[in-house]
Amino acid sequence: MEHLLQVEHVVRKFGGLTAVDDVSLYLNEHELVALIGPNGAGKTTLFNLLTGMVPATSGVIDLQTNKQKYDLTHKNAMQIADLGLSRTFQNIRLFKNLSVMENVLTAMTSKYKEGFMTAVLRLPSFYRTEQEMKSEAHQLLEIFNLSAEEQTLAKNLPYGIQRRLEIVRALATHPQILFLDEPAAGMNPEETADLTDLIKYIQEQFKITVLLIEHDMSLVMNLAQRIYVLDQGKVLASGEPAQIKANPQVIKAYLGEGAD
């Protein structure tokens, strides 16, 4: 069976340091996969490789979609985003001085065409496109309970809502694969539980593949269908949650004794 995303023997070196060392993994359609591992294992670097923020030193990344094969290895972040790979960031990177609404609309920039002249001369098609974009943004914000905050500047939102908005913004690009980099970082157990439901909901309702990096094991074990464990740039283990929990190497390197 062809996988949606196939990563083969990817290596990334920073000077003398090999951050990602010969990693191979795959993602299937509508799968929810987690990437775990200790700090400095290369998880975020791997995300940066997959989303084109950093070029790979060697290796191949292939996307199989619409019966076509795309080699992502030499594509930049913008081209990869256009192919339907979207992400959030470990340190929230919203457009801070733009409103919630504008943040979502901005993510739709490349999905809606609106020429320079139509905008400057305010031709009827300008109002149509704006209307379409806004109503789509409204729907998204409605689903994620952000309607009341539409005009609030992103920087003025509470931390947890900023994280949620970042996910909404990523969804506004119509992704096939959503990469979530530590979505539960800094959240309390209650917020984490809400987030778990939210991610589950997104994966089912939007019919997308999710790959997430997370340190919160309760969230990972609840959500993930498969797990990759990364340690010192290498894939230490992979498999279903139950297998990972029982893997002695993983327990030694990351989970620690007595983890559930």
Add this chain to the structure above:
Amino acid sequence: MKANWKYILSWLIMIIAGFYLINILIMVGVIDSFIENMLVMIGINIILATGLNLIIGFSGQFSLGHAGFMAIGAYTTAIITQHFDSELGFIISLIVGIVLASIIALIVGTATFIRLKGDYLAIATLGVAEIIRNIINNLKITGGSAGMFNIPPLSSWPTVYIMVCLTTIVLLNFIRSRNGRAIKAVREDELAAEAMGINTTKWKVEAFILGGATAAIAGSMQAAYVQTISPSNFGIMESISILVIVVLGGVGSMTGTFLAAIVLGILDTVLQNFGALRMVIYAIALILIMLFKPSGLLGNWEFSFKKIIPTNKKERD
């Protein structure tokens, strides 16, 4: 759509009222040629500074080469209208100036924006403006360092007034569209913008071209109004004085740019009676404003009829 007509109408009324107000004041004699000259200079500075504010305040790219684009417009108009001394010649020269400035902005923007940011970009754009000035300085057709004289007086205050309105409408429509959101996103966080599929270089260059084109319009207006231009008019001091207007008004506020251009224009005119002290007082005024209002006169606040006229349709912002 219906709600929008209210705002469009409000703006239209304001533009026409402004025009007739100035017209009447000139007829009554309140505005003499001295004040009229001041108004035209303010208008030209508004065109220049709103264009630069688009580049600096909205797309977040630090450009110090605005005077270069102004020079392109000014010399194009001077050269063309000396051969075709008519309204049509002036309009053609305006268009040629815009096209030339856009092409140069496209080349410079594509070459520099991919690699350079912040201070380095400022120096590169400054360099480009100096190159333009030096080319003009050494060409025969531009009159060398002596400049050009007896340019036909094809621009007057109504022309400048109309061009101020037109360029402002174009810039504001640009900012309040998908284009404007994209360039603001690039300003806010380039990496995140790229991850959202936004072509950051393309949008930065587009804003730069639009800014450069408006600067060329201002240059054309100046050449046809003052009737004399020389390369020394378009040096680094001109670029900086446009930058001062932008910073003083508030980086990212077009309303602020208008206000700052008017305040500085009046200040400059009033201080002409103080002789040598003029530049000192001018500088002190700038320092005081920056000390007490570091974000500029208006920060990033914008005037809008939508804030004044209530609307029941919530989704219009």
